[in-house]
Amino acid sequence: MESLEEQWKEFFGSGFYTEAWGMRTDYSKTKEQVDGVLNLLGPVTGSHILDWCGGWGRHSFLLAQLGYQVTLLDFAPNHIQRAKNKLARKKYRKLKIKCLCKDFRETPPEIQADFAINMFTSGIGYLTQEDDLKALQSLNLALKPKAKFLLDTMNLFWIVKNYQSDSGRYSPKDERVLVEKRNFNFLENRNVSEIFYFNGLQKIETKLDHRLYSALELINLLKQADFETLEVYGDFDGSPYNFDSKRLIIISQKN
Ligand SMILES: C[S@@+](CC[C@H](N)C(=O)[O-])C[C@H]1O[C@@H](n2cnc3c(N)ncnc32)[C@H](O)[C@@H]1O
Incomplete structure (x- = not known):
């Protein structure tokens, strides 16, 4: 039987996610999500944002077009190649996006970003809690002191209710x-x-x-990885986290 890690590698690396999951992705939402990220994190133009498990960079490209320096990290070579192909096009060539094909448990410490985002339930919850902690600890080391981190995932309570x-x-x-x-x-x-x-x-x-974490469980995991939670929301518009919010968005800060 395939291990969890093999299953996930196959799921993304085979191109299945890009092909079939594209049916579920409403691209007009990407702009809304980026607006939400900017409202909730408030980065000054030019700051360095790490798009952690960022796929082929649907958020990275918008952020870079708005003047941010972006590092896009993802473990699926096909996702990173798709981002690189896009970057090679004349229209995008000047954007400041660095693409890294890496597992999130081995986030390179030299990145030293001012902010990190983890969008659309990416990486966290896929493997074991120990893997998630290892990943968050490596993320912590890849950020500047007091850097803010926005984590966006599914709301366990909404899923249970519905x-x-x-x-x-x-x-x-x-x-x-x-x-x-x-x-x-x-x-x-x-x-x-x-x-x-x-x-x-x-x-x-x-x-x-896929493991679904409650806010409390994630806050505790973030704490173990040396992040302090500042705010919790139920969507990118800043609405509250409750039984009826589909998302769980946690903003934390590196200690
Ligand atoms: C649900 S997709 C979302 C991608 C992107 N954040 C977005 O919103 O379009 C999850 C992404 O996480 C990446 N991923 C999953 N496990 C990972 C790991 N262990 N290390 C790095 N990336 C990983 C996948 O390749 C995939 O691109």
Whole structure:
């Protein structure tokens, strides 16, 4: 049986996420999320922002276009290559984005960013709690003193309140279908999903196994990694974290 680490590497590295998950991503939301990041963190133009597990840089590019210096870190070579290809285009060539293909548990300490963001439930919760702590500790060392860190993930309480054992998504434009069957592991607070994706004659089956943390658990984990939590929100517009907020956004500061 594949280890959790192998499963996740395959999930992203095979291009499955880019292909099928793209169906779920509303790109108009990216701008809203970046506006939220800027409102909640308040970085001065030119500051250095680390987009930690940033995929192919949908947030990095917008931030760099607004005048920030960005480091984009992700472990999937295909995601980093996609960002590099985009950066090579004339329109984006002048942007200050440095791409790093690295595991988040080995975030290079020499980055020394002023801010870090971790958007759309990325990396944290995928493996074990020990892995998450190791990753957060390496992030801490890669930031300047008093640097702020915004972590955006799913809200465990919303998921429990609205739990759907089955869900499906259909793209009328190109007739792609994505079906997800979920099971909740109550002893480990992990959501385990079987995913079926159909695109014409192509059928892909895969699995997702993901730990969902409460705010309290993440705050404690951040504390162990030497971050002090400053604020907690339920969305990028600064609304409260409660049973009805879909997101959990934690702003913390390196001690
Ligand atoms: C849900 S995607 C979101 C990407 C990006 N933050 C966004 O909002 O578009 C999660 C990302 O985390 C990356 N990732 C997962 N585990 C990682 C790890 N151990 N180290 C570095 N990146 C990782 C994946 O390759 C993927 O790009």
